[in-house]
Amino acid sequence: MSEPSPNWYPDPTGRAELRYWDGELWTDHISNAGVSGSDPVNAPGTSPTPKPGKLDRIDSALTVGNEGKNIADQVSGTGYRGAGIQGAVGGGGGSIFNEPVLVVNQKAKLIELNNQYSIFDQNGQQIASVEQVGQSAFRKLIRLLGSIDQFFVTKLEVHDAGGRLLLGLTRPGKIFKSKVIVSDASGNEIGRIVQQNVFGKINFAIESGGMTLGAIKGENWRAWNFRIEDASGTEIARVTKTFEGIAKTMFTTADNYVVQVHHRPAEPLNSLVVACALSIDTALKQDARGFGA
DSSP states (O other): OOOOOSEEEEOTTSSSSEEEEOSSSEEEEEEETTEEEEOOSSOTTOOOOOOOOHHHHHHHHTBOSOTTSOHHHHHHOOTTSSOOOOSOOOOOSSSTTTOSEEEEEEOOBSSOSSOEEEEEOTTSOEEEEEEEEOOOHHHHHHHHHOSGGGGSOEEEEEEETTSOEEEEEEEOOOSSSOEEEEEOTTSOEEEEEEEOOSSSSOEEEEEETTEEEEEEEESSTTOOSEEEEETTSOEEEEEEEEOOOHHHHHHOOOOEEEEEESSOOOTTHHHHHHHHHHHHHHHTGGGTTSSOO
């Protein structure tokens, strides 16, 4: 097989969205949501990074557009266009754990072999990224040929803008109901987001240490929008699916969400609220062509 041609491909180190392959070697040039930067490809003592695989090249070549566009419309737009958040909400500290509004945009691809998301604040500044990890070439081939990969384990990692690991999300293989295990940067379990039903308005329980801390409740039978409640039933956050655009809707399975956190609860519920939007997408939307969605 000939060497992969020079191009941007998914970063094999997992520290950025894309990394440039010069035709012979990975370079230090990286890109996140169209913003270029530099990151040493191989730190001292690490294993050599493999060249882009054939399926990675397909996945990269079929990316559609820039998932970071029109953040303002997603936040303040009404109807199907956005979350309808009007006026100044107030800023946070630039982290997924303290910003009041998070915009979660999935990278749009004609054929999706690897789930990728970018997370922005309400002003369009990217503050985190999400990458599916641990996929073998066989798993990507299965996904290329159909949707039965929902029956396999799915793992996502959430990194901040500097590449530091923040959260891990693991969804065990499922048939009908999904469960997402949320872990911290050290791999310790924080809690679980557990699907409660299959038909009608989809609901999830937010659990930690054997206790129910809250719930995610779908607001219609198609479960496009959700309210996040604490244990008392008080709404503390809301997840709203926003319009991706004609091309993305027609030709891709990419989804965009706005998460508005009304007030930040104490840990571990705060971290679990952050994980909710990604858990909903991983648990339900990615399985729309299969069972249990």
